[in-house]
């Protein structure tokens with residue numbers, strides 16, 4: 196058996212051997228169905244591009260229900276160690292109980308590996324069903340801060356002793372009189388966390404010749420957290436990229452094409468504008484909760500969460516985990532029914548991140564052609580006129596067939 200080699204990280208760049216070991220988590224619920232489909236397409240694309248010269252050596256690591264059954268742990272230390280050791284990995288969705296039980300494994304993974312940028316590109320594939328008239332205008336990449344905000348897990352339960360103690364302290368020290376039966380959550384937004392996320396968004400915009408970076412926030416209400424995120428964003432662009440970015444305030448007439456435009460918008464109006472004039476937005480930089488809502492809302496415009504890929508990246512250390520953006524959809528588990536596109540495209544993002552861009556482009560082409568052929572999974576078929584519903588695995592085979600023809 197081929198044992199493969201590790202991906203390493205040197206001078207801010209990944210060094211990828213021809214046979215990299217890549218850890219994967221299959222995921223809960225529909226995870227195994229979409230993972231089988233995704234791995235078929237990813238391996239197929241690599242083979243088509245490089246025959247035997249390049250190959251991913253997959254290494255399964257455990258998390259979620261499968262991990263618990265085998266090890267009585269939801270997120271074994273071995274899994275975290277493997278993502279650290281091999282740097283780049285991919286995962287299916289994992290169950291998180293609502294309002295009780297274990298903390299989100301996804302959030303824990305992101306925090307333990309400090310995967311501070313959640314990157315979610317949203318693009319339209321011709322023929323996919325959409326609730327909007329011109330979905331081809333939706334072409335955005337969301338950079339969502341991944342470690343702070345109300346996702347930091349700093350919550351105290353209503354009525355608990357420590358909650359009452361904190362309420363007392365807030366009342367005595369700050370004069371904040373909060374109802375005594377309140378639960379409390381803390382929303383940390385740091386300059387460090389904001390800067391590195393916004394820097395990643397600006398770097399991406401510069402590298403990919405994107406027109407603008409929009410800082411999305413609720414700074415009108417949450418002045419010291421979300422408002423500060425906005426201000427730090429403008430400051431960073433001015434200080435670190437004075438010749439390559441321009442703030443909207445300094446633009447007279449049309450922004451110069453040679454510079455990335457830095458602008459901001461308040462989150463609630465952003466949701467409206469993303470529907471009414473999506474062409475005005477390009478790269479989006481925002482905090483954790485806004486980013487979560489925004490990426491699902493944008494995905495709806497291009498065919499739903501089954502279509503939108505995602506990545507969690509620490510650009511400073513070279514760690515990255517690519518993942519489907521949807522959840523475990525338990526009612527469809529094991530039915531070979533759901534749309535595997537989100538995980539397949541996450542795989543394509545991973546290949547691009549590894550510098551194997553030819554294979555990533557091939558996968559996108561395969562999906563484009565498969566959707567145009569109108570043989571699609573149930574979620575798309577129910578909304579597309581004249582489409583035929585096919586199983587998850589058949590859809591993946593079809594993408595492979597289209598890639599072979601490309």
Ligand code: NAP
Pocket residue numbers: 225229287288289290291292301500501518519520521522523524525533534535537574
């Ligand atoms: P969900 O699993 O994403 O499912 C919600 C609905 O979205 C499904 O019922 C289905 O819609 C549609 N859907 C999701 N994936 C699809 C796919 N691949 N193809 C087609 N349609 C798809 O969200 P949820 O029910 O809120 O969450 C279930 C569990 O997943 C929870 O434990 C949650 O915490 C977890 N979760 C995990 C992640 C992650 O691991 N990154 C992310 C989100 C949620 P229809 O019913 O309309 O067909």
